[in-house]
Amino acid sequence: MPTVGLFNKEGNKVGDIELSENVFGVEIKAYAVHQVVVALLANKRQGNQSAKTRSEVSGGGIKPWRQKGTGRARQGSIRAPQWIHGGIVFAPKPRDYRISVPKSMRRVAMKSALTSKVVENEIIVLESLDIETPKTKEMVKMLAALKTKKALIVVAESNENVYKSLRNIEGVSVIPANNLNVYDILKYDNFIITKDAVSKIEEVYA
Missing domain, CATH: 3.40.1370.10 (Ribosomal protein L4/L1)
Incomplete structure (x- = not known):
């Protein structure tokens, strides 16, 4: 004792x-301690982060310039990820991070x-x-x-x-x-x- x-x-x-x-x-x-600590930290996360993908950003409905003949790279929308004010690739969305432990x-x-x-x-x-x-x-x-x-x-x-x-x-x-x-x-x-x-x-x- x-x-x-x-x-x-x-x-x-x-x-x-x-x-x-x-x-x-x-x-x-040690494995149980590790699992519980991971769960405790994960459960503290709010999971309310959010950003817009290219389909959610307003504007960009028209093609910026014609496909060929301008000497510039082809572009389909000014809201594509490579543009300033464009959408975010794999944008984070609200989610639940909770981990259940017995x-x-x-x-x-x-x-x-x-x-x-x-x-x-x-x-x-x-x-x-x-x-x-x-x-x-x-x-x-x-x-x-x-x-x-x-x-x-x-x-x-x-x-x-x-x-x-x-x-x-x-x-x-x-x-x-x-x-x-x-x-x-x-x-x-x-x-x-x-x-x-x-x-x-x-x-x-x-």
Whole structure:
């Protein structure tokens, strides 16, 4: 069973915490992680780009000049792609980029991503992250004490004070446990998670 250090907001180690082997100690399936990340990025695409082909551009109904005898290259329309203001070859059209991934694969990918953070010693478990008022300076001190800069901070529930305290710190993002995804886990160098959030994730994925 994986065991990692438990820290307080001052950056001091206050003990150890055992993580569920079914969530933080599984075999890492790189193919599943890759597939889910590709799907997540593809699903973010709006797919609303559009340009006109030569048949959709207005004008160009008449032949610019006669076929032969002018010494110029033959042309059929001033809206052909080689003309300025002409149509676009293979013009992009609105489309859906969504990729469907089975729920079982998403679970495998999530467990693999969480396990990779444990294996690479990039996970930090916090005893708690409760603050009464938003204070960015306090969060900066905490990150400095934990010796981390670019980090994803996961809390059990959405906390406005924590969010406001962290939103102006470059390279740091905060997210509730129920919104956690594979891409965000891998994107950041360090994975900071509260003890309550660990319990919530284990409850869902174990």
